Amino acid sequence: MSYYDIDAILTDAEKVPCKFELEVAELGYLDHNPAQPLKAGTSVGLPLWLGELLALASRAPSSSEEDSKSFISLNLPSSLSNEVMSALKADPRAVPLRDQSHNFYGLGTRMLDLFDEREICAILRKTFVTRAADIALHARKAGATEDMGIGGGEEFLRGLEEWERKLFKKAHDGTKGTKEWMEGIKKY
């Protein structure tokens, strides 16, 4: 992951469900309630940049009997919920991933670094491969007719999350480049 990468930074801003394991007087604002202390057990959606490290930081045990625990416990975001996973299992192409998260795969890979969820891993990979083939097909069509973003192309793009849009653009530029090169050859 790159420090200056804009997409990585935006992925870091995606919210994930977190549950506080202790009461913190000063953090009420995280639950939109600055005047009140944040109670133990409160669930709030925190951006990944905050939630991940709060969950990973182990607080020192207050007594010797107590195991060290973290400040919060982290949960999987709704984009990786059972419903979404079932829908993807049924037909990866039918789900507008962008509605789940603009950085669906970025968020997914970050979460799966933290959670050992083999099945979700397998579903995401299959989803990516299946959809990538579809994206390549659309991009080639758009590249051949020079009308990317018009009509069907735009409708198709709307459901794509960021990685997929990048893939689409690469496939599109590639097709266009090949076409220009072929024409260049004919000329000389």
Next chain:
Amino acid sequence: MYGDLGNKLVQQAKRTQNLAHLPPYQTEIVRAVTREVRDLDKDVADLLEPFQGSFNPASDQATACTLLVNHLSMRRNKRCLLAYHRTRTDRLEELVWKGYDVVDLAGQQVGDGSGNHNGASGTGNNDSGTSSLSPQEEDYVRQYSDLLAAYKGQWTDIDLTGSLEPPRDLFIDVRVLKDAGEIQTEYGAITLTKNSQFYVRQGDVERLIAQGYLQKLS
């Protein structure tokens, strides 16, 4: 919450990546995010003050948690600010390589490159026709231009900022889109007046093509 403003900057940067021009520098947001960092730092100092340097995270976990949140928020803001500025300097460097100088960039109307040399740069903070660059960015463009000139100077016979398209023809037809004055070529001087056409050596006019003074005719 903390970090929201920083996120706005990053969204700006994302937009900038997809735009042909450089949108105005977000002076206000940059200032606000910077202030947020200073406020957070002060909070940290206030929180730690009563402990006189002997804070024990184990005995006050709530404070430890707040400190961590503050700390992470500061680091997040730093990353957003750096990425925002870096996205912009990347774009500015690209333009310097293409032959623009600070007057072109600060004046925004890139077309009128030869005119108002004074005034456009420096204090460009009045409301109308303001520069989309911050004064610091203008300084940066100046310094980077000097650096590039120095590096190019090491390669006197290779025009490093020349075209990265492989050369096909030694001579090309060009049409003059904007008056560009007189240029020196190996075959003598030619005066480039608008709408005239010339058959010239590509190497002599590449920069003028890149800057939009000439159009290459195929």
Next chain:
Amino acid sequence: MDIDDILREVDPASYAIPEGTRDLQALTRAWVAERSSPELLNWPVDGLFERINERIKQQIEKIEDMTGDMDPKTNFALIVIQTELERYKFIVRSYLRARIAKIDKHTLHYLSTPTLRARLSETELAYATRHQALLHNHYLSSFLSSFPQTLQNLNDTAGNISMIDTPDLDTAVFLRLLKDTLVEGRGTDTDGGMNGRYGDIVILRWSDAKPLVDSARAEVI
């Protein structure tokens, strides 16, 4: 004859070719490799670029000498020489620009250790050092100087992520094998290997390809 032909027919070990031709081949190889690999490669230290600069200078002088002459025969020769010179200069320029682009992208990385710094030429090193200083200054004057001291660094690694961006060595590259050799690649689930033959074209992660390239068993294309 295109570049592929030139590259294929040249055995790097052969020295029966005149130095000028050999240098052009070395330059062409360096150029292709630099453009195709995700990280900065070593700057040639055997004086290649000193010789190249010298030759370019000679050609320019020759052209200047010939220019005054209006004889159509020499004029044609002149155009050939000029065209060739432009192409030669283009390769040098494209090579240098490919390197500068990589250096600009990961400046701190290439400045971070003596081994990495050794990949840069002297002028590149001076450029990179100054460029980084300019950037740091720009950040300082724009916002960083009002940060608490401990947050002013540009090279920490706190919080699971290093501030020093590095090139992605797992990027795929195309290789042509110059010798029969075992080709091994790491995959996501399983690793793979094959007995490659001279002339085979393979696609491989750069991190797996680099040992083959370094030992002249393959070249990047």
